[in-house]
Amino acid sequence: MTETVDQLIARSNRLGSDRANTNFAGGNTSAKGIATDPASGDDVELLWVKGSGGDLGTLTPAGLASLRLDRVRALENVYRGVAHEDEMVAAFDYCLFGRGGASPSIDTSMHALVEKAHVDHLHPDSGIAIATAADGERLTSQIFGDRVVWVPWRRPGFQLGLDIREVQRTHPEAVGCILGGHGITAWGETSDECEANSLWIIQTAAAYIAEHGRAEPFGARLPGYGALPDAERRERAAALAPSIRAIASSDRRMVGHYSDDPAVLDFLERAEHPRLAALGTSCPDHFLRTKVAPLLLDLPATASVSEQLDRLDELHETYRADYRAYYETYADADSPAIRGADPLIVLVPGVGMFSYGADKQTARVAGEFYLNAINVMRGAEALSTYAPISDAEKFRIEYWALEEAKLQRMPAAPSHRGRIAFITGAASGIGKAIAQRLAAEGACVVVADLDLDKARATAAELGGPDVAIGVAVDVSRASAVRAAVDETLLAFGGIDLIVNNAGLSMAKSLLETTEADWDLQHDVMSKGSFLVSQAAASALIAQRLGGDIVYISSKNSVFAGPNNVAYSATKADQSHQVRLLAAELGEHGIRVNGVNPDGVVRGSGIFAGGWGADRAKTYGVEEQELGQFYANRTILKREVLPEHIANAVFVLTGPELDHTTGVHIPVDSGVAAAFLR
Known part of the structure; x- marks a missing residue:
């Protein structure tokens, strides 16, 4: 058991440490093996899988969920169909082995149902580029032959696990699949084989895009939209930042992150960026952090600060109205309440990207995810046309009752969070x-x-x-x-x-x-x-x-x-x-x-710099006694x-x-x- 878990952790850390393989806290890995049940002394087959919310790059054994494999697979007997997916996540609690460990994620069934000892589910930019291409199924066959199989978009859950098991059973030559609109899954009999298969899919997709993709998938450069010189760009970003934060924080206070990554600046200079930005992201992890679409400033970098600020305020009003319309279009009586209508990503041509979250890490990761989305768009447009999942499906993920329950379970924020x-x-x-x-x-x-x-x-x-x-x-x-x-x-x-x-x-x-x-x-x-x-x-x-x-x-x-x-x-x-x-x-x-x-004598920089010695001399006491001298002359007789x-x-x-x-x-x-x- 220990060796299997050690291999799983090592593989997860290697894969997760490279953002070309998966985004922060995205994807999951698993291993199956034998352990002794302390209650019976019998050997039982277990599934160890990365738990909900963990990050592969920093995963430890405490971040794994441990489940009885036979019990997870037996859930097929009580599965009532895609309309009842939420029931299955609750049912995982009845499959847990032992005490402690992480909560099982929605993807647990995928790992349990695939009949291989090791499974990786990842969100690589190159893989999602194929997954979001308008002709992704054709490209999958063309790029990978019969070694990788296309699986049409399906929201994560038990049915997706059944779908992938069917692929693995009916295509014994396959080492993995492309999940439409989502990512990749790979498998192997050993941990090393599984990792090698994951990397082969990722690297093969990247190489194909590099060799066969169009040179300028985002179109021609737009005059006036190019990146400002370094010093001027940062000065402009600082001038805009407070007002953009106000835009992102009209519903609740947010912390921001600024990025002028070359990929962001290049995207915002190209002719196709308004069309693509409006389409939003696709991978479920992405729009949970970035919202359905960013707020894009539709002015060139040559505009003045005041012109940009005025236009951002106008666009903010439109964004909020559009987001409310999106919510009202797809929400039903059981949907969680709207979580705010402000953007989490704000794009400014020539300047860069401002991303927001409840704390700095969340804001930074949101920016990283949108950079992933730009890379995905580039790959999809290089080979085909970028075609993310529909707004209806995005809403189902963004306002999933399971996600809402997770948010409600979070502890109360400390008093100064977000400040x-x-x-x-x-x-x-x-x-x-x-x-x-x-x-x-x-x-x-x-x-x-x-x-x-x-x-x-x-x-x-x-x-x-x-x-x-x-x-x-x-x-x-x-x-x-x-x-x-x-x-x-x-x-x-x-x-x-x-x-x-x-x-x-x-x-x-x-x-x-x-x-x-x-x-x-x-x-x-x-x-x-x-x-x-x-x-x-x-x-x-x-x-x-x-x-x-x-x-x-x-x-x-x-x-x-x-x-x-x-x-x-x-x-x-x-x-x-x-x-x-x-x-x-x-x-x-x-x-x-x-x-x-x-x-304030002890720990004070002023007193340590000579002030203490001078004060002690003035009052006729030893310097080491100065703190007590001050305390003795107070009403409370306590040292500060x-x-x-x-x-x-x-x-x-x-x-x-x-x-x-x-x-x-x-x-x-x-x-x-x-x-x-």
Whole structure:
């Protein structure tokens, strides 16, 4: 048993690691073998198959469903036909062997009913190109001879498994089949034979398309629709991103992903792209992530930003009306409610593709799927005409009751899921603690710091590019701030939550403070906070989603200790910026609040940089005792740590205080002299 499972996992990982073989989380693999039933001691034949929702490239044994093969095959005795497919998925639960493991997918019957020990079902671009060609059946015979058999489109389920079993029984010379409108299935007596057959089908299809396909399947290049130069293209994408996110988020907040893959740019430059984009995708996995069709901007790249934005708003209204009409045409009394009428893919000629999802990974994968769809269209058009499944069939998949049930079983989203946080000075200290807390609550996080290496290291700790990115920023320079915000817009599609945390301090008396000391602290904290808030506000307003700006100020903004005139003055400046911006930005739903820490010694970048030693000297204590010194002079006698500041930011930006703006929350364990009045 162990050897069979090990072979299955290794084969799955090899196949799934190459997107030419299958899309992310798409397809499934299986193996049959003998195991001992611990309840009886008898040998039983089992089916191990990739479970629902897993990804082949990262599959582990825990991602397999284990079923009694005899019981799955016996379901044929109770199968009532295609109108009752959903019953069969529920019936798989009565076929499970042992405890644990993944939930069986809708494709389980395909793997069980085929009478070979190993089966692969994959979604390769080359295979789907044949599957979606108008004359796919003829092409299948022409390309593969009698080794691969055409199976007309059928929605995944028990009947499709019966269909493929019949192919395998009546065509003993075949190693697999092309599933019309869908993908491929291959089989073999050994794991190696099955993998070899899968790869042979994929590679043979790709080679045939390359050798026999038309050179320009998407047609001639359209004047004015070519890709903008690199720098101009990214600048244009950043300028459009907030407004496009607003389009994608009018029903529910979405995170975005931007791609200027050459294949996307070439597709959008060609004469046939409007016709093909309107046809939508075909493989079931594709349109579950991309919706039935994208929103396509019908203007050249030479149009101005304002012209593009105006036209996108018009197209959005049309898209929503068309999608509602699609839903109302095919929905019946048992259909799940409409899940929103906004596009998940937005295509802009000369600029690229914007894709959306509830989180970054979902948004990125949606973009990858549409790139798969472009590759499929290219292959189908090269040999024939692209002919995806009908809208009626797409609706049956998109609004399948089984998919709806899966969505309803998902756990409640964390409070900050779908929100994009930009935190300055976030590679260490208080900023890092805030980044960690917001990421843990589901936010996408931009770790903005003067030290790029440390920013990237922190982002990697938080979970990598689907969770966090590190960017370099000198907050005292407007151009650097603008570049960092643009990088945020390109990485996550927008920006929601800004934390002005970057800071420094030098403990000097009035007479010792130089003009340079004064300018440096004001440039970083006063001017820097202003520049960051200003750059972010334009995106926040364009998104029409509200937002939060939080200033990490200080107890010293209302109560100044000795020998820190520059620091205290700049913190007072930040404190009043909170009030001013709260009053100005409130009409856009943007809340602006502050946090006033004090005595954050352990883990603080400022204190570690010399401020702690200077403060200890001022108060006549040892530096290692400074934290306790600050704690002892508070009402609560508790030391303040970076995570306490992070807690305040979390609460201020969460749903519980969504009617609060213009406030400063002290996180100082109680300093009576700093009570706000």
